[in-house]
Amino acid sequence: MKYLKSLSLFLFISFLLFTGMQCEKDETNKEEVLPAETQTGKGTFGCLVNGEVWLPRGKFPYAGLTTTIQFNILSIGASKSNTGISFGVRNMVDVGTYNLSLDINFVEYSVDTKIFKITEGILTVTKYDKVNQIISGKFWFKAKSSSGEIVEITEGRFDDKFTI
Helix, strand or coil, rough: HHHHHHHHHHHHHHHHHHHHHCCCHHHHHHHCCCCCCCCCCCCCEEEECCCCEECCCCCCCCCEEEEEEEEEEEEEEECCEEEEEEEECCCCCCCCECCCCCCCCCEEEEECCCCCCCEEEEEEEEEEEECCCCEEEEEEEEECCCCCEEEEEEEEEEEEEEEC
């Protein structure tokens, strides 16, 4: 009888371990897609970098996306392993289109220590809800490294809650 209880317990634990291992998600086969263009503060950000989907991915305890608005300056930082996209858009006061290549704005794409500075681009704010602290929009830009390498960021979109 004691043998059957021990065997039952062993089989039960083995079953849990086996099925638990089967539930692990296989991220290598999952095709990444851009997030939908929403306006609800979902905490999403995505774009195409030279035609490839790019989504931020933070590692605990750091978020892959941070958004702040202070003194009418919209700051967005998105990161994924060794790459990052950063915006600093001055005089952002309402929905509308903002020229990212103006000298008062800061936009860059980085890979490791290589920095790509903006040459042209547009950010369109489609929702700016100060009460619920939600900002949503779309963007695109081209940027160039000091060695002349060019990167094209297209179909960019974001929908996040901002901090003040």
